[in-house]
Amino acid sequence: MNRHAFPGVRLAIAGIFVFSAGMACAAPVDRDQLERELRAAQAIEKQSPGKAEALLVDEALAALAAVDAPNAPDGAPAQSGGIPEAEPNNSAATATALSGNLPFPVGSGSITAGDVDYWTFTAPAGARVWIETDTGGTQVAGSTSRDTIIELIAPDGSTVIESDDDDGTANGGDGTVEAGLSSLIGGRVLLAGTYYVRVHAFNEAGIVNPYRLSIVVTTAAPIAESEPNNTAATAGVIAFGTSYGVRSGAINVAGDADYYSMAAAGGTVVYFVADADPGHAGDGTDLVLELRDASDAIVLSVDSSITGSATNPAAEGARYIVPTTGVYYVKVRHYTANGTGDYVLMVSISDDRIFASGFD
Ligand SMILES: [Ca+2]
Ligand SMILES: [Ca+2]
Ligand SMILES: [Ca+2]
Ligand SMILES: [Ca+2]
Numbered sequence: 001m002n003r004h005a006f007p008g009v010r011l012a013i014a015g016i017f018v019f020s021a022g023m024a025c026a027a028p029v030d031r032d033q034l035e036r037e038l039r040a041a042q043a044i045e046k047q048s049p050g051k052a053e054a055l056l057v058d059e060a061l062a063a064l065a066a067v068d069a070p071n072a073p074d075g076a077p078a079q080s081g082g083i084p085e086a087e088p089n090n091s092a093a094t095a096t097a098l099s100g101n102l103p104f105p106v107g108s109g110s111i112t113a114g115d116v117d118y119w120t121f122t123a124p125a126g127a128r129v130w131i132e133t134d135t136g137g138t139q140v141a142g143s144t145s146r147d148t149i150i151e152l153i154a155p156d157g158s159t160v161i162e163s164d165d166d167d168g169t170a171n172g173g174d175g176t177v178e179a180g181l182s183s184l185i186g187g188r189v190l191l192a193g194t195y196y197v198r199v200h201a202f203n204e205a206g207i208v209n210p211y212r213l214s215i216v217v218t219t220a221a222p223i224a225e226s227e228p229n230n231t232a233a234t235a236g237v238i239a240f241g242t243s244y245g246v247r248s249g250a251i252n253v254a255g256d257a258d259y260y261s262m263a264a265a266g267g268t269v270v271y272f273v274a275d276a277d278p279g280h281a282g283d284g285t286d287l288v289l290e291l292r293d294a295s296d297a298i299v300l301s302v303d304s305s306i307t308g309s310a311t312n313p314a315a316e317g318a319r320y321i322v323p324t325t326g327v328y329y330v331k332v333r334h335y336t337a338n339g340t341g342d343y344v345l346m347v348s349i350s351d352d353r354i355f356a357s358g359f360d
Helices: 007-014 031-047 051-068
Strands: 018-020 023-025 106-111 116-123 128-134 148-153 160-164 184-189 193-201 208-218 244-251 257-264 269-275 287-292 298-302 315-321 326-334 341-350
Touching (some): 128 341, 160 184, 184 315, 184 341, 208 341, 244 257, 244 326
Antiparallel strands (some): 106 208, 128 184, 257 326
């Protein structure tokens, strides 16, 4: 949910909780107020159906469900698969390392009530980082939410460089999207250093179990798209000799579509992310990304963000565990028929089959 789309209602919902320095802090929860906010969101969605409105209802429902659900015991186990978080990890000093190098590893963790998780990675100068939580798939009993917030934190351990609420895709690594409430930071350019990623629930009381955290650090300069590339047959090829491809492109004219192709082995993970606001100016492109199989059929379509803001730039992306070896395509298009705008696309493929097992 782009919190700027409906600032009045969204702020009213967020206002139930008190946020300070990017961290959620407990505040008395007024259940009646949450119900009023849910009804308000539903009224907006009824009057003006659309993805932003639907996400608003999702969030209101999730906030209410979190209040109603009994708390799970602290330390509830995460599902198998992924590099596990190492609690306690509630500070930069105790962060769990996730290398960020390729082939990229996937972290696995859970957010218990009030929990925050710090992860850490290193980046060389000029690198771009692509960070996503995936909160989809089967949840552990007691989970109440799929709604995470991630913050990219500077080497000082406290300065928030960028945060995101809902640009990610909660799909559990497959073709079914359970929610649009997970988080994504796409393509932030970094100085050399050791960075931190802080993961917590949107709602202080929310229990998110499990989540998967992908962090890919890329160093290659983007290669410009080559039009025409509007069909699978004319797709720009992303070769995986270096495990990933970074492309700069644009929805140049109304109706433009940009195809990129890659070969992926069964069991590997394709992680595709578009930075939809490369200038990070808040004027992002409202993109839709489609992952398509060799027959050009959609296997996963993602559309979580709108145009974003300077502090919360637009991005789209997801992870997908490839069921069968073959050619896959990422198709980039605009959400509207007439929209245009630029983007930087990253597609990486991981051979972390061991991490994929038991994921969903
Ligand atoms: Ca945790
Ligand atoms: Ca923790
Ligand atoms: Ca184009
Ligand atoms: Ca094109």
